[in-house]
Every structure is written in structure tokens, then in C-alpha cells.
Amino acid sequence: MDARQLRYFLAVVEHGTMTKAAEAMHVSQPSLSQAIVGLERELRTQLFHRTGRGLVLSAAGQAALEPARRVVHGLAEVASAVEPVRELSGGRLDLVVQHLLSGWGVAVVAAFCHQYPQVAVRMIEPPNWHRIGRTVRTGTCELGLCTLPIADGEGLHTRQLASRELHIALPANHPLADGEGPLEPAALVDQRFVTSPPRTVWRTLLEEVLEETGRSPVAAVEITANSGAIPLVVAGVGVAVVAGQTVHQAREQGAVVRPLRTDVRMRVGVVHRPGPLSPAAEALIALLERDE
Secondary structure (H helix, E strand, O other), X not given: OOHHHHHHHHHHHHHOOHHHHHHHHOOOHHHHHHHHHHHHHHHOOOOEEXXXXXXEEOHXXXXXXXXXXXXXXXXXXXXXXXXXXXXXXXXXXXXXXXXXXXXXXXHHHHHHHHHOOOOEEEEEOOOOHHHHHHHHHOOOOOEEEEEEOOOOOOOOEEEEEEEEEOEEEEOOOOHHHOOOOOEOHHHHOOXXXXXXXXXXXXXXXXXXXXXXXXXXXXXXXEOOOHHHHHHHHHXXXXXXXXXXXXXXXXXXXXXXXXXXXOOOEEEEEEEEOOOOOOXXXXXXXXXXXXXX
């Protein structure tokens, strides 16, 4: 049985005849009659006694009446509950945001909250880069805002939204801090780096920058959060590759920042499970695309 059959059944009860019920439901009388016959066949009993004056509920019809009303009412409640989500006047959007994109993510989420104030937003930061894919894949969050590609993105859809130029953050007294133009990768060959562990975002970007020199980076200090690298750079421990919000943070904290002459870019975007997204997720992605 389906909701249509139950609605037709209730219409016949209310209006007394198939003809009047069909008129009220804006369907043909044969279509409505066929639906009622199909419902009776599925239930293996007659719901109505056919009399010369119309239709009268049978004992089975009397028994089915209240359950049918509850089902139809429940379906109406489902539609009513979904409408605010569809119209972005309610519901919730769950995001996992990589820490190095926090500034970008916060700005866009703030714009989303101003535009859709009745949609609740839950924004979490994963313990490490490798957990983003699993957080989205398991449904804990609908969208992941992160650098691309992600380490565990198998089976997820990816949308690149932007790319960030890479810079090098230097102590103020560093020999390379005097110039203003872009630095060649070759200038970094003998440097010691404050960087993240192997197989993480910043380490991978650094390795790609140095790849054309045939050298691998030498880590002075390995640190998990790249924003935490800046105080060590300022203290003269080493130099660091930065991009996006971290460029501004480095300058504010007293580091000298110069661009790198390289085709390597930090790519950023969103990941999500296959299939349609919620209206809230689509609205946030539209804001992200507009922001870029």
C-alpha cells in the first residue's frame, strides 16, 4: 500500500461515494476506484460494503480508519518538518574544517549565518588531516573544507574552489629577508625548515617545491599545526612555507614573507559524499565560490 491509496480511502470515507471523492481529490473516478480495489486486494478484505445509496465502511474498514489517518497525518508532519530545511529557514549544517583553513572557513560560515540565520551550523576541526575523509564518509559532517587532495578521499566527491600561492616565512635577520621579489626554489636548498611531519599537507607542498632541485627538505622542527610554526620562524629556528591566512599571520607576528617562484599551489575546496547535497550545503558552496 502507499500514501496515495490511504488518502483516497479517507476521501471516500469523508465524501461517501467514489465519484464525490474523486472530484475532491481532482482525479478521475476510475483511477480512484482502481486504487481502492488495489488496497483491498493487498489487505485481502473489503473495506466498504457497496449499497445502493453509496459506500459503507465494513468492519475491516472501521479497523483501518484510525491507522490510515495517523499515517496520512504523519506524512504531513514529515513534509512540514522538511519544508524549513528545504527553504533554509531551519535545519542544521555540519562542517569539518581543516585548521589551516580556519580563517577562510570562519569568514564564509559567518556570511552564511548572516544570510540564513535560522540554519544552525556545527563546525568541527579534525584531530589531523587524515581524519577529514572519514568524518565526511561516515556522515558525521556533510561537507569538509580542506586542502586537496585529501589523504583518505576514496569514494568522496571533490570540488576545488581556489588555489593559494606559496610563500616562504623568514626571520627578520635572515639573509633572504632583504629582497622583495619571488624566491627561486634553489634558494631554499640549504635551509632548515619548520614544517609538518611527512605525508602531511605542508610537508608535501614543500617537497613538491624542492623537487626540481633534486633535494629533500631538512626539518629543524616538525610541528602539526602550521600556524604554530610562525613563532619558531620569528625566533630564528628555521624558515617555513606558508599560504593563505598563514601569510597574514606570519607578517603580523614579525616574520618576513616572500613569494615563491613555483607552479606548486595549495589547492583548497570541499569534499562530500556522492549524491545530492542538502540545500544548506549547496548554499554554503555557492558562497565559497562567490568568495573566491
